[in-house]
Amino acid sequence: MQHEQTASELREQTTANGAGTGRRGRRTALLIAGGAALGILAGTVTGYAVQYGRPPTPLPPLAQQKLKAPKALAPDAGTTRETVNANRRHKTDGDISKLLVETPGGAKALGAGYQSLDVFAVGFEQPDKALSSFAEDGVRRIAATAWSQDDRVFVDVRLIQFRDRTGADAYQHAQAELMPRKEYAGNPGVAIPGTPADLGHVWVDSEADQKPGYHPVRGARAIARRGDIVMEIDYFDNRGKVAESDVVDLAKRQLERL
Structure with a gap:
C-alpha cells in the first residue's frame, strides 16, 4: 500500500540523512539581542523571533466551524472496550484545539489554534521532504498553542492528528529515534509515567547552547x-x-486531555 511505503520511507530518510525530516529545534534556537527572549524557528503560532513583545496574532478560524460528530456512547459493562474507543473517537473527531493544555496562570499566551501543514514543515531541516512525507502519511490537521513565562521559558505544544495510526506511529518513532543523538538531546531521556516507553518520552538536552554575549539556552x-x-x-x-520534572508534568497533563 502507498501509505505503508511512505511510512517506511520516513524511517529510511531519518536514518540515511541524520534527520531528513527531523525537527531542528535542538540546535537552531534563535537568540534575541540581550538574551531577553528566545525564538523557535518553527514557532507554532506567532513566529517568536518577529512577534515577541507584540500582541499575539490569532490564527484564522476553522473552515468548518461546527463539526458534527456522533454522540458519545453510554457506559455498557458488556461492551466496555468498544465504548471507550468510540468515546475517544468522539472526542478526537471534534475540535481538537479544545484538547490543548491550558496556558498556565501567570504565563503570557502567544496564541492558540490550527497550524497549516506548510508552516509546520518550515521547522524541519528539509521542509520540502517533510511536507511531502506528511501529506502522503496522512496528516489531517495540527492544533497548537504557545506561551512564555518571565521572558525566560518558552513552550510550544502541538497535537498532530493523522488519518490513521500508521502515519502517527511512523512519525512518532522516527522522531524518537533522533532525540538520543548528540546533535539533538544527546541522551536516552525518560519515559512519561503511565505511558509505554515506546509511545511517550521526554528528553532534556545534555548541553545548553552557548554563544558569546547571550544567556545559555x-x-x-x-x-x-x-x-x-x-x-x-x-x-x-x-x-x-x-x-525534567516540569516537562514530564506538562506532558502528562496534555496526554490526560486526549
Missing part, C-alpha cells in the same frame, strides 16, 4: 502518541536550566 522535548494523534512539546529556557 537549554531545550527539552516531549513526544507521545495516543491513537492517531502525536503530541509534541518543545520547551526552552534561556537561562540554561530545565527541570
Whole structure:
C-alpha cells in the first residue's frame, strides 16, 4: 500500500540523512539581542523571533466551524472496550484545539489554534521532504498553542492528528529515534509515567547552547502518541536550566486531555 511505503520511507530518510525530516529545534534556537527572549524557528503560532513583545496574532478560524460528530456512547459493562474507543473517537473527531493544555496562570499566551501543514514543515531541516512525507502519511490537521513565562521559558505544544495510526506511529518513532543523538538531546531521556516507553518520552538536552554575549539556552522535548494523534512539546529556557520534572508534568497533563 502507498501509505505503508511512505511510512517506511520516513524511517529510511531519518536514518540515511541524520534527520531528513527531523525537527531542528535542538540546535537552531534563535537568540534575541540581550538574551531577553528566545525564538523557535518553527514557532507554532506567532513566529517568536518577529512577534515577541507584540500582541499575539490569532490564527484564522476553522473552515468548518461546527463539526458534527456522533454522540458519545453510554457506559455498557458488556461492551466496555468498544465504548471507550468510540468515546475517544468522539472526542478526537471534534475540535481538537479544545484538547490543548491550558496556558498556565501567570504565563503570557502567544496564541492558540490550527497550524497549516506548510508552516509546520518550515521547522524541519528539509521542509520540502517533510511536507511531502506528511501529506502522503496522512496528516489531517495540527492544533497548537504557545506561551512564555518571565521572558525566560518558552513552550510550544502541538497535537498532530493523522488519518490513521500508521502515519502517527511512523512519525512518532522516527522522531524518537533522533532525540538520543548528540546533535539533538544527546541522551536516552525518560519515559512519561503511565505511558509505554515506546509511545511517550521526554528528553532534556545534555548541553545548553552557548554563544558569546547571550544567556545559555537549554531545550527539552516531549513526544507521545495516543491513537492517531502525536503530541509534541518543545520547551526552552534561556537561562540554561530545565527541570525534567516540569516537562514530564506538562506532558502528562496534555496526554490526560486526549
